[in-house]
Amino acid sequence: MPKILTILRHPNPVLKRKCVPVPVRYEQKLPTDPVDFVDKDQIKELADDMIHTMFIMGGVGLSAPQIGQSLRMFVCSHDGDQRNALVFINPTILDQSNPIDTEEGCLSLPDVRVNMRRSSYVKIHAYRPDGSAFEMSEAGFRPVIWQHEIDHLDGRLIVDQMSEADKIRNRHTLNLLLGKRRSNRRTIRNPKKVAS
Numbered sequence: 461m462p463k464i465l466t467i468l469r470h471p472n473p474v475l476k477r478k479c480v481p482v483p484v485r486y487e488q489k490l491p492t493d494p495v496d497f498v499d500k501d502q503i504k505e506l507a508d509d510m511i512h513t514m515f516i517m518g519g520v521g522l523s524a525p526q527i528g529q530s531l532r533m534f535v536c537s538h539d540g541d542q543r544n545a546l547v548f549i550n551p552t553i554l555d556q557s558n559p560i561d562t563e564e565g566c567l568s569l570p571d572v573r574v575n576m577r578r579s580s581y582v583k584i585h586a587y588r589p590d591g592s593a594f595e596m597s598e599a600g601f602r603p604v605i606w607q608h609e610i611d612h613l614d615g616r617l618i619v620d621q622m623s624e625a626d627k628i629r630n631r632h633t634l635n636l637l638l639g640k641r642r643s644n645r646r647t648i649r650n651p652k653k654v655a656s
């Protein structure tokens with residue numbers, strides 16, 4: 461039975477780290493050849509737990525650093541059906557084009573919405589948990605999820621790319637996440653108020 465993993469929230473420092481590739485025992489000769497992951501049983505279990513967690517939390521994508529693993533892998537829901545969720549290990553974007561404006565949220569930043577510019581067409585190469593290689597080309601919403609998750613693997617969050625308007629729009633929510641709500645601090649500093 462897959463586990464529900466704890467999702468790290470901004471400003472946890474793990475979210476700012478650049479992730480390392482999932483280690484392989486034998487490198488492939490051709491990009492289409494399978495690889496042999498060192499810890500393939502753990503990788504398969506981690507992928508299943510991440511898919512389960514993503515669906516329980518109502519997300520469309522979840523990256524390994526968000527659950528505290530600095531590894532280059534993410535999972536993605538393509539059609540809302542848990543059985544069809546995809547796992548991308550050591551992903552590489554081979555081609556991208558057709559920029560569009562998106563509005564994105566993130567499970568590590570509850571209630572924050574940020575306007576982003578993404579490619580609406582992406583060709584991606586990655587590995588499945590069994591080590592088999594695959595390539596996908598997609599246009600529309602799915603490539604936007606892939607780019608959001610790959611940003612996580614590079615330690616980049618949507619709050620790192622906010623416009624001035626987005627900073628103002630999300631200021632209250634971000635202050636709560638960062639523990640900067642002044643009224644709380646005043647209450648703690650004034651014992652009389654706490655008692656009353």
Ligand SMILES: [Zn+2]
Nearest residue numbers: 565566567568
């Ligand atoms: Zn995210």
